[in-house]
Amino acid sequence: MKIIKSPKILHQELVKLRLRDSKVGFVPTMGALHDGHLSLVRASNRENDVTVVSIFVNPTQFGPREDFSKYPRVFGKDKKLLQRLKVDFLFCPSVRGIYPEGLGKRGQTITPCLPPFVSNAKWPRLAKGLCGKFRPGHFQGVVTVVSKLLNIVGSCRLYLGAKDYQQAVVIRQMVKDYGLNARVRIQPIVREKDGLAMSSRNRYLSQEERLRARKISQVLFALKRDVLKREKTLNVLKNQTLTELKKHVGQVQYLEIVDPVTLIRLKKFQRGMAALTACFVGKTRLIDNVIIRFP
Numbered sequence: 001m002k003i004i005k006s007p008k009i010l011h012q013e014l015v016k017l018r019l020r021d022s023k024v025g026f027v028p029t030m031g032a033l034h035d036g037h038l039s040l041v042r043a044s045n046r047e048n049d050v051t052v053v054s055i056f057v058n059p060t061q062f063g064p065r066e067d068f069s070k071y072p073r074v075f076g077k078d079k080k081l082l083q084r085l086k087v088d089f090l091f092c093p094s095v096r097g098i099y100p101e102g103l104g105k106r107g108q109t110i111t112p113c114l115p116p117f118v119s120n121a122k123w124p125r126l127a128k129g130l131c132g133k134f135r136p137g138h139f140q141g142v143v144t145v146v147s148k149l150l151n152i153v154g155s156c157r158l159y160l161g162a163k164d165y166q167q168a169v170v171i172r173q174m175v176k177d178y179g180l181n182a183r184v185r186i187q188p189i190v191r192e193k194d195g196l197a198m199s200s201r202n203r204y205l206s207q208e209e210r211l212r213a214r215k216i217s218q219v220l221f222a223l224k225r226d227v228l229k230r231e232k233t234l235n236v237l238k239n240q241t242l243t244e245l246k247k248h249v250g251q252v253q254y255l256e257i258v259d260p261v262t263l264i265r266l267k268k269f270q271r272g273m274a275a276l277t278a279c280f281v282g283k284t285r286l287i288d289n290v291i292i293r294f295p
C-alpha cells in the first residue's frame with residue numbers, strides 16, 4: 001500500500017494507471033475505520049483494479065460547536081486495517097493540501113465556490129432538510145471536500161455508505177450537477193449484532209448509552225414492519241415511533257419518512273420510502289435509516 005500525502009502525486013500515479021486501463025475505486029473516509037468502511041473497501045476491491053482510500057478529517061463539514069477537534073484520529077490502526085485489505089493507495093492529505101486557499105476564520109465553515117454554470121445545481125435542495133436543518137453548512141463542507149477529492153482522484157467508482165443516507169443522495173446529485181467523472185455506488189449499512197449501525201462515533205458511547213443506542217435501529221425496523229402492514233396511517237405510525245424512540249434516547253432531532261430519491265417528506269404510502277432519524281444518546285449524535293419497499 002502506497003501512502004501518499006500530496007494531491008499532485010496521487011493524481012499523477014492514478015493518471016499513469018488509467019493509461020494502462022486500470023479501473024479506479026475510491027473510498028473517501030475521515031478515518032476511525034470500522035466494518036462499515038471496510039465493506040466499502042471490499043466492494044471497491046471486487047469491482048476495480050485499484051482501490052484508493054482517503055483519510056481526511058474535513059474541518060469544513062463540522063460546525064463550530066461540533067466534534068472536529070475530538071473526532072477520533074487513529075491513523076496507525078487504520079493503516080493496518082487497510083494494509084490487510086490490500087488497498088493500493090492510502091491518501092492522507094494535510095488541511096493545506098486540500099484547502100490551499102485557507103479556511104477563513106477558525107471554526108467557520110467556508111462557502112463552497114459553485115461555478116456559475118452550475119447555479120441550477122439540485123444538490124442544495126437535497127441538503128436543506130433532515131441533517132441539513134440541524135447542521136447548517138455541513139453538506140456544503142461535504143460537497144466541497146468530495147468534489148476536491150474527486151478532482152484529485154479523477155475518473156472512478158465512488159463508494160459511499162447508506163448509513164449517511166442523505167450525504168450519499170446529496171453527493172450523487174452533486175456528481176450529476178457538476179458532471180464529475182464518478183459512478184456513485186451506495187453500499188448497505190453494516191450493523192453490530194444488536195442492530196446498531198456502525199459509526200466512528202459509537203466509540204463515544206458509555207456502556208449504558210450503548211445499550212440505549214441499540215433501540216434506534218429496533219424502532220426503525222418495527223416502523224418498517226408496521227408500514228408494510230398498512231394498518232395505520234403513515235403519520236400515526238411516525239408519531240408512535242417517535243414516542244417510542246424518545247423513551248430510550250435523549251433528544252430526537254428528527255424522525256421522517258421521505259421519498260428515497262427526492263427526500264421530500266411523505267404523507268401517504270408509496271412503493272419506496274426511507275425512514276431516517278438523528279438523535280442524541282448522551283452527548284453523541286447518531287443517525288440511522290431503513291429503506292421500506294412494498295413488494
Ligand code: PAF
Pocket residue numbers: 028029030056058061142145146164167
Ligand atoms: O462520511 C464521511 O466520512 C465524510 O463525510 C466524507 C464523505 C469522507 C467527506 O469528508
